[in-house]
Amino acid sequence: MALGRRSFLGYVMAGSTLVVAADLALAKPARAAVPSGAQIPELYDLEDLQTDAAAPTANLITVTLHEDGTASFAIPRMEVGQGITTSTAMILAEELDLPVEKIVVTLAPSRPELVMNQLTGGSNTTVSTYTPIRVAAAIAKGALLDAAAAQLGAEVARLESHQGVVTAPDGSSVTYGELATKAASATDRRVEVQLKERADFSVIGTPRNRTDALAAVTGKKKFSMDLHVPGALPTMVCRPPTLNGSPKKLRNKAEILRMPGVRNVAKVDTGIAVRAETFGQCIDAIRAMDVAWNPGTVEGESDQTVLARLRKAEVPLAVPDVDPLAKTVEESFTFMFRSSAALEPNSAVADVRKDRATIWAGLKVPILAQQNIAKALGMSQDQVTVNVITGGGSFGHKLFSDAAIEAAKISQKMGKPVRLMWHRADEPRQGRLHPMVTSRIRATHLGGQVLSFEQRNTSVVTDFSHGLGEMITSTIDEAPTEVGRQLGGFGFSQSIFALTQELPYNFGLVTQLLDETDDRFNTGSMRNIYSPDTAVANELVIDRLARQMGKDPLAFRLEFLKDERTKAVLQKVADEGRWGRKMPAGMAQGIAIHKEYKGCTAVLVEIDTRPRTVNREIYHGVTGPRVTKAVVAVDAGLVINPRGLEAQMMGGFSDGMALTLTSSCHLRDGHFLEASWDNYFYTRQWNVPPEFEVHVMPSDSDQPGGAGEAGVAASAAAVACAYARATKKMPTRFPINHGTVSFKVKSFVPPVPPSPTNGLKHTY
Amino acid sequence: MPKQTFVLNGKSITVNVHDDVRVLWVLRDLLGVTGPKYGCGINVCKACTSHINGKAFNPCSVRVGDLTKDDEVTTIEGLPDTVGKELHPMQQAWIDRDVPQCGYCQPGQIMAATALVKKVRREGRSIRESDLDEIRNICRCGTYTRIREAIKQGARNM
Numbered sequence: 028m029a030l031g032r033r034s035f036l037g038y039v040m041a042g043s044t045l046v047v048a049a050d051l052a053l054a055k056p057a058r059a060a061v062p063s064g065a066q067i068p069e070l071y072d073l074e075d076l077q078t079d080a081a082a083p084t085a086n087l088i089t090v091t092l093h094e095d096g097t098a099s100f101a102i103p104r105m106e107v108g109q110g111i112t113t114s115t116a117m118i119l120a121e122e123l124d125l126p127v128e129k130i131v132v133t134l135a136p137s138r139p140e141l142v143m144n145q146l147t148g149g150s151n152t153t154v155s156t157y158t159p160i161r162v163a164a165a166i167a168k169g170a171l172l173d174a175a176a177a178q179l180g181a182e183v184a185r186l187e188s189h190q191g192v193v194t195a196p197d198g199s200s201v202t203y204g205e206l207a208t209k210a211a212s213a214t215d216r217r218v219e220v221q222l223k224e225r226a227d228f229s230v231i232g233t234p235r236n237r238t239d240a241l242a243a244v245t246g247k248k249k250f251s252m253d254l255h256v257p258g259a260l261p262t263m264v265c266r267p268p269t270l271n272g273s274p275k276k277l278r279n280k281a282e283i284l285r286m287p288g289v290r291n292v293a294k295v296d297t298g299i300a301v302r303a304e305t306f307g308q309c310i311d312a313i314r315a316m317d318v319a320w321n322p323g324t325v326e327g328e329s330d331q332t333v334l335a336r337l338r339k340a341e342v343p344l345a346v347p348d349v350d351p352l353a354k355t356v357e358e359s360f361t362f363m364f365r366s367s368a369a370l371e372p373n374s375a376v377a378d379v380r381k382d383r384a385t386i387w388a389g390l391k392v393p394i395l396a397q398q399n400i401a402k403a404l405g406m407s408q409d410q411v412t413v414n415v416i417t418g419g420g421s422f423g424h425k426l427f428s429d430a431a432i433e434a435a436k437i438s439q440k441m442g443k444p445v446r447l448m449w450h451r452a453d454e455p456r457q458g459r460l461h462p463m464v465t466s467r468i469r470a471t472h473l474g475g476q477v478l479s480f481e482q483r484n485t486s487v488v489t490d491f492s493h494g495l496g497e498m499i500t501s502t503i504d505e506a507p508t509e510v511g512r513q514l515g516g517f518g519f520s521q522s523i524f525a526l527t528q529e530l531p532y533n534f535g536l537v538t539q540l541l542d543e544t545d546d547r548f549n550t551g552s553m554r555n556i557y558s559p560d561t562a563v564a565n566e567l568v569i570d571r572l573a574r575q576m577g578k579d580p581l582a583f584r585l586e587f588l589k590d591e592r593t594k595a596v597l598q599k600v601a602d603e604g605r606w607g608r609k610m611p612a613g614m615a616q617g618i619a620i621h622k623e624y625k626g627c628t629a630v631l632v633e634i635d636t637r638p639r640t641v642n643r644e645i646y647h648g649v650t651g652p653r654v655t656k657a658v659v660a661v662d663a664g665l666v667i668n669p670r671g672l673e674a675q676m677m678g679g680f681s682d683g684m685a686l687t688l689t690s691s692c693h694l695r696d697g698h699f700l701e702a703s704w705d706n707y708f709y710t711r712q713w714n715v716p717p718e719f720e721v722h723v724m725p726s727d728s729d730q731p732g733g734a735g736e737a738g739v740a741a742s743a744a745a746v747a748c749a750y751a752r753a754t755k756k757m758p759t760r761f762p763i764n765h766g767t768v769s770f771k772v773k774s775f776v777p778p779v780p781p782s783p784t785n786g787l788k789h790t791y
Numbered sequence: 792m793p794k795q796t797f798v799l800n801g802k803s804i805t806v807n808v809h810d811d812v813r814v815l816w817v818l819r820d821l822l823g824v825t826g827p828k829y830g831c832g833i834n835v836c837k838a839c840t841s842h843i844n845g846k847a848f849n850p851c852s853v854r855v856g857d858l859t860k861d862d863e864v865t866t867i868e869g870l871p872d873t874v875g876k877e878l879h880p881m882q883q884a885w886i887d888r889d890v891p892q893c894g895y896c897q898p899g900q901i902m903a904a905t906a907l908v909k910k911v912r913r914e915g916r917s918i919r920e921s922d923l924d925e926i927r928n929i930c931r932c933g934t935y936t937r938i939r940e941a942i943k944q945g946a947r948n949m
Contacts, residue, residue, distance in 0.1 A: 108893025108932045236889040243894030244882045244901060246826025246867035253825035261820055287809050305808075305816035310832065370830045370838060370931040371895045419828070419895030420931045451831040645925065647835075670889055674934060678892060681933025704836045704929050713924040715935040782813050783834050786852030790843060791910050 034219050035158070037166040045092040045170055045210040049162035066537060068529040071510040074625050074733065076526060077146070077498065078155040079505040087141060088156070090119065090163040092171065096191050096204030098125055100163075101135040104156065105147040105391045106239075107369075107421035108678075109735040110671035113238045114153060115160060117667055121230040122164030122223055124188040125203060127238065137393035137413035143501065146494050147391040148426055148552070149527075150624045150733025153667060157731050158222075165220040174210035175201050225665075225729060234670035239417075251374045251388050251416045252448055259376050259444035260290060262437060263309035264298040265316045266457050268775035269323035269697040271549070274299050278317040286312050293440040297457075300437040302445055307782060310450065314777040324547040326697040330463070333545065333694060334361060337465050337485050340544035344469040347479035347536060353471040356575065358568055360468075361760045362560045363691040364487075364699070365461040366707055367553035368454035371419025377434035378444035379404060384411045388431040389418030392494040396428035400435045411435075422554040422682070424459055426493040450779045452702035455692050459551035460699075462487035466564040470534065470572060477572060477587065480534035482561060484524070488546040491519040495552070499523070518543070524557050530565055531622045532587040555679075555739035558623055559686050560761075562740035563747045566619040567757055570748050580748070581606050581618055592724075593622050596629035596660040599722055604631035604658035610753075613637035614655075617749025621741035624733030626663040630680070630745035632656060632716070636753040649689050649708040651764055652753070654716040654746060657684075662724040663732035672734050673721040679738020680719070681710040686739070687746040689714065691765045702773040702780065708764075796860040799824070800869025803860070810856025815839050817855045818866060826867035826898045830929065837928040840899035840906075841866045847906030867898035870905065881905045881945035888941040892932035900928045900938055908946045918946050 040046040090100045100119060106112045116130040123130075138145060144155075168188060175193035176183045178201050187194045194200040242248040267273060277283065277299045283292055288308030293300045301312040325333075344357075375388035384404055390396045390413065397413040404411070418425050434447035449458070464486035471478045496519030503511055503522070514522050524541035539561065573583035581601050588594045597620050600606075606618060613636050620629045633656040643650045659676045666672055689708035693700045701707040751757040760766075773780045795817070796805045806821055815832075818824040818841075827850060830836035834852040841850055842865040843858075850864070858864070870879045878886075881901050891897045903926060911918055923939045930938060 108891075108895075110892070236886065237891060239894065240886050240889060240891050243891035243897050244867075244885045245871075245878070246898045248894045249825070250828075250895060252819075252829070255823065261816075288812075305812055305820040306829065306832075307811075307813045307816040307820075311811075368931075369893070369895070370828075370836065370929060371893070372829070418893065420893040422931070448829065451833075451836070648927075674889065674892055674937070677936055678933035681930075681935060703833060704831055709929065709931060710933055710935065711929065712926045712935055712939075715924075715939070717920060719936045780833050782832055783852035784854050784857070786814075786834060786849050787843070787857060789834065789852075790846040790848045791906055 034221055035162040036217060036219055037162050039166060039170050039212045039216045039218060040089060041214050042211050044094060044207040045167060046089055047163050047166040047170065048087060048089045049159040066529050067510055067513055067525045068527060071506045073149050073523065073526040074151055074154045076502050076506065077149055077151040079502050088159050088163060090167050092167055092203060092207040092210065094204050094207045096202055097129045097131055098123060098167070099131040099133065101133045103135040103138060103141050103145040104152045105134055105389065105415055105418060105425065107389065107418040107425060109675060110237060110668065111152045113235060114667040114671055116238055117230050117235060118157060118160050119164045121228055122161045123168050125191045127230065127235065129191055134415040134417060136415055137397040139394050139397065139408060141394065143498050145392065145394050146498065148495060150735040150737060153731045154625060154733055161222050162220060165222055166218055169218065169220055170210040171203055171206050174206045178209065231667050232669070235668050236670065248417070250371055250419050251376060252446060254376055254387055254416065256376050256378060256387065256444055256446070259378060259446040260302050260304060261306040261309055262300055262302040262445040262447045263306060263313060263450060264300045264433070265313040265318060266298040266453050266778045267320045267323060268778060270325050270457065270699065272323035273321045275319040275321055278319060283312050283316060286315060291441040291443060293437055295433065295436050295440060297433055302441055302443060306448060310779055310782055313779050314781060316777065323697055325694070328697055329695045330363065330693060333463055333487065336545055337463065337487065340542060341465065341467065341485045342483060342542055344467060344481055344483055347471050347481065349471050349478040350473050353473040353478050354575065356470045356568060356571055358468050359759065360466045360564045362464045362466070363761065363765050364463050364694065365553065365686060365691050366455045366458065366701070367423045367461060367551055368458055369418065369420030369422055369424050372451060372454055373430035373449040373458065374447060375431040375434040376446050377438040379435055379438035382410060384435055386411065386431050386435060387414045387416050388428065389416050389425045390428050390431060391421060391425045395494045396431050399428060399432055403432050403436055404439055423552045427459060427551055451704070452773060452779045455701035455707050456699045457549065459549050460692060461553035462489050462548065462550045464560055466560055468564055468568045470568060472572060472576060475576060477534040479536040480530060482539040482565065484541045484557065484561065486541060486543050487548055487550060488543045489520050489552060490550045491523065491552070495523065527557060527623060528561055529622055531589045531593055533589055534587065554682055555736040558621060558740035559683060559743040562619065562621050562744040563687060563761060566744035566748055567751060570751065571757065584620065592662045593620055593627040596620065596627050596662050596724060599660035599724065600629045600631040600658045603720065603722060604656065606631060613753055615749050615753035617745045617747070617752060619741045619744035619748055621744065624737045625730055626661065626732030626737055628659065628661045628737050628741040630741040631658045632745045632749045634746065634749040634753050636750065645713045647705045648711060648713055649764060649769055650713060651688055652750060653714065654684055656718040657716045658720050659738060660722040660724060661737060662726055663734055663737060664726050664728035665731045666723060667731060669723045672723055675734040676721045676738040677719065679736065680742040683739045683742025684714065684746050685710045686743045687761055687763065689762050689764055691762050693768055698775055700768060700772045706770045793856070795855045795858065797858040798861065798863040800865055801872055808855060810854055812855050814850035814853045814855050814858065814864065818850060824866055824868060828895055828899060830896070837903060838896050838899040840902040840928065842902060842906060845909070847903050867902055870902065879905065880948035884941040884945035884948065888937050888944065890934055890937045890941050892934050896928060896930045900930065903928050904942045904945060908949055918943060
């Protein structure tokens with residue numbers, strides 16, 4: 028017996044034009060029973076948890092139809108480049124039968140009533156909003172058709188809607204714009220709808236360019252620092268010479284206040300703030316400041332001392348209960364600190380008055396920002412308005428509201444509106460980092476089978492105070508009992524680790540655990556959080572297991588992988604990338620997979636580690652081994668916008684390659700050395716693979732998967748595996764070039780470099 | 792305060808500001824021209840790339856006092872006017888290839904790309920992969936491959 032189509036409940040809301048809202052109370056997907064021996068993410072992963080956390084308040088997500096024929100929707104998520112405004116417009120267009128161009132998706136300001144439903148992270152936006160947005164759109168279309176039926180004198184069932192026009196069998200028609208007020212309701216009304224069948228989709232699944240591309244390429248796209256808020260003058264902070272130091276006193280305040288353009292100076296907990304007519308004059312003032320500082324949190328410490336502390340905290344690996352004849356493979360890897368800074372630095376506009384405050388910033392968790400700002404200002408939450416501005420990248424950085432809180436404090440102290448921006452040098456030196464971590468693995472095998480695989484990560488503490496941690500505490504009851512039992516007693520980090528890490532191979536007894544120590548650093552969840560490190564460690568060991576067992580890396584993986592989707596992406600990159608083709612000495616292929624975000628990714632790369640490539644010269648650039656080719660295959664379930672998904676894979680690859688080869692921060696004498704993009708070596712054009720391709724797998728799934736982070740881990744791992752095969756030596760510390768500090772370290776006092784004056788000598 | 796005069800996006804403008812202030816801040820903070828972005832302030836990230844007299848330059852590293860009244864500064868906002876169209880072919884290529892992700896670096900990328908194409912033409916040749924390898928503009932979203940494709944397309948239509 029075929030199951031009937033599922034109905035969803037929602038509301039037509041009272042309004043002057045048509046306003047609708049979705050109710051998700053009945054829309055929670057049924058989850059499968061618990062098979063034994065499965066890893067947590069197979070039963071219930073971070074996506075499920077975030078979706079459950081969002082569900083109870085999703086009924087407050089509304090879509091409004093306007094008299095000009097457009098529909099608007101303020102998404103309670105943040106656009107940082109991942110393309111959700113475009114994909115959300117497509118989802119609405121599909122269900123509404125309205126052109127994508129007629130849909131305006133904006134970013135909702137902080138809405139405390141949404142509770143857990145306003146956090147952008149974990150590549151979860153489409154996973155958790157796909158159904159409620161469709162339900163709202165379907166209700167809107169139903170109300171429009173009802174109004175059209177009355178107007179055109181025809182039965183609803185006989186009406187056709189297309190591109191924002193409803194047509195009756197007699198050819199008469201009416202536009203959505205004309206219906207917007209007629210379809211409006213005087214009271215809230217509960218209705219039941221069914222959603223479009225997948226076979227009828229004409230927008231979802233078709234490649235589409237970004238709706239904000241024109242604004243981006245003409246310079247019209249507005250970021251926080253492009254906003255004009257009256258009186259909000261440029262503001263910067265003179266920061267301490269060591270990590271998390273604090274200011275005692277500005278000794279030459281009068282002199283600073285006399286400098287050209289300088290208006291205000293104020294001491295805050297993070298340093299000495301200066302407000303001036305231009306940011307250039309803020310920089311000049313910072314360089315002239317004579318400040319007495321208190322020590323920081325890691326005075327005198329270095330990479331080595333932090334690593335020694337991690338080693339001390341490492342818990343011994345278990346002695347596996349396997350046949351004593353089994354062979355053991357053991358490895359230990361180290362992953363250094365890395366910066367999640369975006370190109371747009373930390374920034375925020377704040378206008379704090381006696382009885383109220385208004386903030387504009389790129390914020391992925393605006394409700395928490397609002398609470399924290401209110402607390403910092405000694406105000407109640409309703410006195411603080413937080414506007415969410417589209418961000419110039421995030422990569423985890425904008426989960427925290429560091430700049431927004433700092434701007435609010437400075438504005439309060441100065442009694443003036445401020446436009447606060449961090450200097451680039453501040454970002455790697457005082458900003459959020461991906462923590463240093465060690466990953467140890469012990470695997471056993473016998474008779475062609477892997478009997479056990481234990482992975483134990485020991486990490487500097489990851490700060491989860493941005494809301495995801497709290498989401499777990501309040502939502503874990505929703506998880507299957509078995510998951511709740513396993514997570515019981517875990518802290519935030521261990522829970523997130525357990526909810527995201529899945530080693531999808533039949534390796535007998537598989538355990539993956541995280542231990543943490545050392546909370547003295549400013550950390551955060553960088554794009555793909557724990558997975559790039561764990562994947563690099565796992566896939567390198569898997570290559571070693573394959574070699575010991577006399578098997579080809581691809582064949583080995585295909586033999587042991589558990590699920591067909593992951594095997595299919597792996598086979599796809601192997602076919603497209605011609606796995607196993609002969610390469611000259613010093614060049615090799617590498618192959619790796621990753622399963623997360625309701626999907627899976629495989630990456631094949633070719634790398635050139637020959638001296639003439641490694642030693643190629645780029646002015647002030649890190650060259651090193653060159654990835655000459657990358658082939659990515661992704662199964663992200665139901666894909667809304669394949670072109671956007673490809674873009675996320677391309678970006679994810681750039682991130683993953685940088686994590687393995689080039690990008691890290693060096694701690695020495697209590698501070699991080701990096702202060703510029705020519706110090707912190709994120710992927711640049713001279714590192715980009717000349718050949719790059721993405722294959723989006725067809726899927727009959729009704730479940731959209733995550734995209735933003737899905738490409739990072741397998742990319743990092745494939746590059747590591749290729750490097751190990753090309754050099755015939757497995758690297759154990761990442762990035763591989765961390766041992767070389769290939770730049771002249773900029774001054775710590777003053778904490779920002781001088782602005783150059785020779786720009787006219789470098790024109791081209 | 793000294794009066795600074797130069798040509799900005801085809802129009803002569805005068806602004807009261809000290810000689811020492813870098814052009815980026817004159818554009819962004821005093822004139823409200825926000826297409827050129829800040830990413831480093833030391834001529835490394837190239838997010839502020841604009842043109843001076845038709846050549847690429849980084850306004851974060853030039854004192855406004857070093858501009859003359861005849862110097863023509865073009866920012867992304869003025870790029871279409873240089874070809875008398877709604878969009879410069881390089882901007883169109885960026886849209887066709889769906890290059891931007893967050894978009895923050897893209898004004899600088901496009902200004903760098905157009906200057907690079909003109910530079911290699913002055914040298915009597917077309918763009919090579921090695922030219923693309925040397926572009927220093929950072930895209931932290933990592934959409935470098937699409938940038939390379941768009942530059943080749945834009946160059947064909949310039």
